[in-house]
Amino acid sequence: MGEEASVTNLRNENGGNEDQNMEFDIYPLSSYYFGSKDAIPFKDLSLHNHLLRIQSNYAARGLRTSVEAVLLVELFKHPHLLLLQVRNSIYKLPGGRLRPDESDTDGLKRKLTRKLSVDEDGDGSEWEVGECLGMWWRPDFETLLYPFLPPNVKQPKECTKVFLVKLPASRKFIVPKNMRLLAVPLCQVHENLRTYGQIISGVPQLLSKFSFNMLES
C-alpha cells in the first residue's frame, strides 16, 4: 500500500466481505438551518433531581425507559455529534422518556419533534430512526449506569436506549430558546466522561463499526 492510499480505500480494502462494511452517510453542518422557538421546561437540572424524580415515579409506573438519538453531521471532514446544551454545563442527546405502551421509535420521533422541530403537532414522519446502538441500565437510584444488567439485579430502575437517527441531506432544526444545539466532534466526546457523562462519552465507540461517507449537500 503506497503513500497515496486514501482513507476511504483503507476502510474497504479487505475485499470479499462487503456485507460487513457498514456505511453511513453524513452531510455538512452547513447544509442544515437552525432556528429557535419558545422555551420548554427542562426537568432534570441536576443528576440529584433526576434521581429523586425517577424514585418518585418508580412506585407508580415502574421501570423508566428513555430513548435518545445520535444525530451526526460533518465538519472539517470529521463526524460531529449533535448535542443539546442546557445552561452551560449540561449536555444531552435529544430524546426523553417513553409514555406507557409507546414504542421506542414512536417515542423518539415525538421527542425529536418536540425538541428539534417547528411543529409539535407533526406526526414525526420526518425522522428516520435507525438501529439501536446500545442500552444503559440503572440498577438502583444511584448515579452509575451499566451497559448490561448487573448480576442479581431483578428490578432495574431506568433503561436508556440509544438509537442512530439518519438525517436527510438538508433540513431545519428549531430548538427551544432555553437550549442550544451544538455540533461536537467525536474526538472531543470520546471518553470525555467528566464533561459529557457515561452515555454520550461512549457514543464514538458504539459508532466505531461504521464507515462514514461524508457527502456534499
Added chain:
Amino acid sequence: MGEEASVTNLRNENGGNEDQNMEFDIYPLSSYYFGSKDAIPFKDLSLHNHLLRIQSNYAARGLRTSVEAVLLVELFKHPHLLLLQVRNSIYKLPGGRLRPDESDTDGLKRKLTRKLSVDEDGDGSEWEVGECLGMWWRPDFETLLYPFLPPNVKQPKECTKVFLVKLPASRKFIVPKNMRLLAVPLCQVHENLRTYGQIISGVPQLLSKFSFNMLES
C-alpha cells in the same frame, strides 16, 4: 409493573418495536469441553514488542488489519466473555492479523481454528462469524487506540475489527498449552482498562444493545 416482573419481560415490554429487539442466544459454560494442544508461538509479549513489529511490517505491507472474536457463554446467569490469557497478565480476544487479500470472515475463522480448535487444517466452517461490533484505529506507532479515525490521520498504522461469533449449543475448545482460555464476567471486564486494555474493556458497551437469551444446552 408489579414486583414480580421478570428481567426478560422488562427487556421486551415496550411493545410494537420488535425489529429493534436484538436477541442473542448464549449457552452455559458447562456445555463446552476444553482440551489442550501443542503450544503456538506468541509474538507480542509486550505492547512495546507489538509496536516495534507493526512498525517494521508497515514499510513492507502497509496498514495492519486484525480481526478478533467476541465469544460468550453463560455462568451464574450472567454473560461471560472468553479470553485467552498468555503468561499471567496478558489478555486477548481470540483472533489475529489478516493475510493480504484475506476477507475478515475467512481470516477470523482461520485464527479461531488455530487458537481454539483441534484441527488446524479445518476449513473453519465450524465458526459462525456474525456482525462487526466495532473497530479500533491506531493512528501512529503509539499505544493509544481510537474508535474512529482521528481528524487529519491519513495513514493509520493498524485497524482492529471486533466481531460477534455465535457459539453452538455445545462444542470442544482445544487451546494451545501456552495459553489459558478464561470465561470472564462482563461486569468484571467493563471499563477495566488497566487489566484488559482498551478493546476488551469496551466490549460490554458494544454488546449493550443485545438481550441475551440464556439457554440450557
